Amino acid sequence: MESDSSATSPVAAPAPGAVFFDGASNRRRVVALKLSDALEIRQDGALLARWVFADIRRADSPSGLLRLSCLTAPSLARLEIRDGALIATLVARCDALEADLPNRRGVAAIVGWSLAAAVSIVLVVLFGVPLAAERLTPLVPDSFERRLGDVAEAQVKVLFDGKPCSNAAGQAAFTKLVGRLRESAGFDNSVQSSVLATSVPNAFALPGGKVFLFDGLLEKAENPDEIAGVLAHELGHLRHRDSMRELIHNGGTSFLIGLLFGDVTGSGALIFASRSLVTSSYSREAESNADTFAIETMHSLGRPAKPMGELMFRVTGKEGGKGLSLVSSHPLTEDRLARMDKADVASRPNGPPLLSSAEWQALKGICVSAKGKL
Amino acid sequence: MNDMSWTPLGPPQPPPQPVPPPMPVAFSGSRKEFFRLVARGAGLELVTVGFYRFWLTTDIRRHLWSNTQIDGDAPEYTGRGKELLIGFLIALAILVPIYLGYFLIGIEAEHLKAFASLPLVAFFYLFGQFAIYRARRYRLTRTVWRGVRFWMSGSGWIYALKASLWGVLVVITLGFALPWREAALERYKMRHSYYGDLQGSFEGRGWEFFKRGWWLWLLMPFALYSTIFAPFAYAAFKAVEWRWWLSGIRFGEVRLESTLPRSALIGLYWKVIGWVVLLGLVFAAYLVLCTLLVASMDGSSIENFFRTEAFAKSIPLIVLLGIGYLAFALALNVVMRVYLMRDLWVRVLSSTIVHNIGAAADVTARGDLANALGEGFADGLDVGGF
Numbered sequence: 001m002e003s004d005s006s007a008t009s010p011v012a013a014p015a016p017g018a019v020f021f022d023g024a025s026n027r028r029r030v031v032a033l034k035l036s037d038a039l040e041i042r043q044d045g046a047l048l049a050r051w052v053f054a055d056i057r058r059a060d061s062p063s064g065l066l067r068l069s070c071l072t073a074p075s076l077a078r079l080e081i082r083d084g085a086l087i088a089t090l091v092a093r094c095d096a097l098e099a100d101l102p103n104r105r106g107v108a109a110i111v112g113w114s115l116a117a118a119v120s121i122v123l124v125v126l127f128g129v130p131l132a133a134e135r136l137t138p139l140v141p142d143s144f145e146r147r148l149g150d151v152a153e154a155q156v157k158v159l160f161d162g163k164p165c166s167n168a169a170g171q172a173a174f175t176k177l178v179g180r181l182r183e184s185a186g187f188d189n190s191v192q193s194s195v196l197a198t199s200v201p202n203a204f205a206l207p208g209g210k211v212f213l214f215d216g217l218l219e220k221a222e223n224p225d226e227i228a229g230v231l232a233h234e235l236g237h238l239r240h241r242d243s244m245r246e247l248i249h250n251g252g253t254s255f256l257i258g259l260l261f262g263d264v265t266g267s268g269a270l271i272f273a274s275r276s277l278v279t280s281s282y283s284r285e286a287e288s289n290a291d292t293f294a295i296e297t298m299h300s301l302g303r304p305a306k307p308m309g310e311l312m313f314r315v316t317g318k319e320g321g322k323g324l325s326l327v328s329s330h331p332l333t334e335d336r337l338a339r340m341d342k343a344d345v346a347s348r349p350n351g352p353p354l355l356s357s358a359e360w361q362a363l364k365g366i367c368v369s370a371k372g373k374l
Numbered sequence: 375m376n377d378m379s380w381t382p383l384g385p386p387q388p389p390p391q392p393v394p395p396p397m398p399v400a401f402s403g404s405r406k407e408f409f410r411l412v413a414r415g416a417g418l419e420l421v422t423v424g425f426y427r428f429w430l431t432t433d434i435r436r437h438l439w440s441n442t443q444i445d446g447d448a449p450e451y452t453g454r455g456k457e458l459l460i461g462f463l464i465a466l467a468i469l470v471p472i473y474l475g476y477f478l479i480g481i482e483a484e485h486l487k488a489f490a491s492l493p494l495v496a497f498f499y500l501f502g503q504f505a506i507y508r509a510r511r512y513r514l515t516r517t518v519w520r521g522v523r524f525w526m527s528g529s530g531w532i533y534a535l536k537a538s539l540w541g542v543l544v545v546i547t548l549g550f551a552l553p554w555r556e557a558a559l560e561r562y563k564m565r566h567s568y569y570g571d572l573q574g575s576f577e578g579r580g581w582e583f584f585k586r587g588w589w590l591w592l593l594m595p596f597a598l599y600s601t602i603f604a605p606f607a608y609a610a611f612k613a614v615e616w617r618w619w620l621s622g623i624r625f626g627e628v629r630l631e632s633t634l635p636r637s638a639l640i641g642l643y644w645k646v647i648g649w650v651v652l653l654g655l656v657f658a659a660y661l662v663l664c665t666l667l668v669a670s671m672d673g674s675s676i677e678n679f680f681r682t683e684a685f686a687k688s689i690p691l692i693v694l695l696g697i698g699y700l701a702f703a704l705a706l707n708v709v710m711r712v713y714l715m716r717d718l719w720v721r722v723l724s725s726t727i728v729h730n731i732g733a734a735a736d737v738t739a740r741g742d743l744a745n746a747l748g749e750g751f752a753d754g755l756d757v758g759g760f
Contacts, residue, residue: 021521026570026737028447028520060440062402062448076521076739078450102429102455107418110429110455114422151481251477255470 018081020048023074031079033086035093041079049073056094058101066090125256133249137241142208145244149208152243156212162196165215170195170366173359177228178211180354185235185297193231197367201315203230205237207244215367221311224355224363228301229294229308229340236293242286287330295343302351304344309337396631397728401720402448403441405712411437412711416704427753428462429455434711438719439517445731452523453516453746461512461746462753469751472501499541501751503534507563508748514567515744525741528566530748536562549591554580560619569625570737578622587614605647609640616722627733634725642713642721649709657702664694 020031020041031048034040039051051070059078061067066087068079081087091097156162165171178193193211201216211234213227221227237243295305316333330336355363415430432455439451476497507530514524540555557580564576590611597607613636620632668691 023521024739026520026522026734026739028735059452060436060450062441062443063404065448067450076518076523078518078521080447102433107429110426111418111422114425117425118423147481255473 018079018083018086020080021076021078022048023077033079033081035089039079039090039093049077051079053094054096056090056097057099058097068094121256125253129249129252129256132252133245136248137245140241140244145241146208148244148247149206149210152206153210156206157196160196160198160200160214162198162214165195165197165367167362167366167368169362170364170368173355173363174213174366176359177224177354177363178231180301181228181232181235181297184301185232185239185293187235187238191235191238195366203234205234205243207241207247209238211235211238217311217315218364218366220314221364223307224353224360225298225303225307226311227363228303228354229298229305230311232294232297233290233308235297236290237286239293240286240289242290246283246286284331291331291336291339295340299343299347299349301354302349303354304349305340306337306344309333309340313337397445397731399723399726399728400443401441401723402443403437403716405716408434408437408716409708409712412708416708419707420700420704425459428458431455431458434715435513435516438716442719442723444519444728447520449517449519451516452518453512457512457746458749458753461748461750463750464747465750465753496538500534500538503537504530505748505751506537507533508744509752510563510748511744512746512749515741519569520737522570522737522739523741523743524567524569526563526567526744528562533559533562549594552591553583553587556580556583556615556619557622560622564623567625568741569734571740572626572628572734572737575624576622577624578618583614583618586618587611590614605643606640609643610636613637613639617725620722620726625734627730629729631727631729632722632725633727634722638721638725639718642717646709646713649713650706653702653705653709657698660698661695664691664698668694 017030017032018041020029020043021027022029029043029048031041031043034042038053039056040047041049041051049070051068051073055071057069057071059067059069061080064082066081068081068090069075069077070079081090174193174195178191182189182191187209191209191211193213195213195215195218198214199216199219200214201220203211203213203217205211211231213231217230218227294308298305298308312333411433412430415426415433418426419430432451432453435451435453439449442448507528511526511530514526517524537555537559540551540558543551544555557576557578560576560578564574567574590607593603593607597604613634616639617632617634620630620634623630671690
């Protein structure tokens, strides 16, 4: 095809003329230019427009073409010039030609302000969000927290496909164990707790005072103190309202980091990575506080805290060197075990056992009848 | 026109017709210049942690618009990065309370039944379609040709409702209804688009789209099954879609036609895949190199380095990996923009012919500027276009 499209164009601009669009219609006017103290645009001798040089601005155009607009003219009026010599003359006469186009100084300003915004967001993530979580958590009404807990409970039951275990003897032992811990830790009886028939070895607390123990963990446990320690740890989370705090913290951090990288919903690998770095360091702190609570509770009952550490060690094995400890949400199991061991040596607990051996056997078998039905 | 104009990949010469002659659309921009633009933009995006995207998007559009020549005259993009930034900030101010409300309603819904809040996602789909309409309106009102701007009327919410209802139909029919959805939506968009006092319309029919692309619909299960096959199918689909879409566009008596062959875009997608693989390999090599380097600085053997804590706690390693990942992501962005924006634009344009351009010879300017709020929503919700 022809590369010279002026062959198909109805009117070719004769040099040193130009093409003028007045901004009110798209009619293409071939005009003559006269440079006096201003730029005079004439068609067939009649003056169409008079542009003062200082008001003339450059508009985007393909290379080889100078396209001009004027501040005092209609905003879309355009003058197009192809003649090289005329372009050079005009560029020399118009001082503020490039004033409105993005330039180097504009880019510097963008960079400067962006960095300022980034620094402020990072500071808010590191200091503001934890503070906000700390201050906001006590303000969240209990009723709202309980609703959250109900929602989470329904999801947990679907996700783990777990049915609550209710073997009568086992339930009695479980209630006794939880009751002793609860009284010692000073909770009222609004705390709900149950054992779920799931083989995953885990336990957790949900907002609004719910503690769940999975049968998988019960199977791995060798004595009541191990389970009591784990339950005390979860009660610690309840006492500190950690799930509520974590919710505020995670929500705020995801949102701000998403803002930084340009996606409000907070997806994307980079966002995920930086978020897990920030939030896991926060959650390690919460875990360590819950451990402190567990140690204190067990000692006030006159029982050692170390068995809980031993149970966790049995579940996870040695963790050091297995993954990125910076991004793991819990402190290393061996570190926790060592800490509990040290605490036990210091206070030498020697109270009576929390459960008799018959009760312990009943607790171990709390899910047996449920499984039989399945 | 001067001899600097360059027309890529010449389309077949249109058959000679009586006056007015059909007018091919040309693109005169240099590829090197575009590459420099996006490479510099990617660097600035890195430095500004992403905030530069508003200005880069603007610069890309300015380049593409002003180098496209229709009847010898290039359009002009008059939007500015600052407008996009303001649109984004306002969109954010509106989206944040909506997200919070979404969260609270979600809790109430979950309270009744686990995972009952999933339908709320539908609301965000609706919102995304609204954003697409309003973003198109912003872009159109910033497009100026021969001193007259394009503009758009119509309602973003009505469009969003139409798009969502048609979307449901497409899902129910497993994609069969897609051509009719696109035809209906384009009719709405074009009916409300204007160039000055010249009203647009869309004459593409769903049935024509279906006739050209039905075999792709049948092949869809294979494309989903085999990854080798997917790029071919997708590229063919996009080519069919572009051709059908362009051939349906009308402004008054002005008529567009596209001769884009089905195979026109396949090469582009494979080039992108090739670059992604290549960049992935470079990134992997960089990862290995960094690990070895840090391990040797650490003075421990590689095995020890992985077995002990050192691997996880090494801050220099994490910083090096982070930088590598950012560079990788930005390089991918450059590749995507060069091939899937600029090259795609050029290929599609070079197959486009304008009939009866004379009907647009004396158009009176009309229409007002639209704000960039829609673009802000589109950015915030991650739906977008050129």
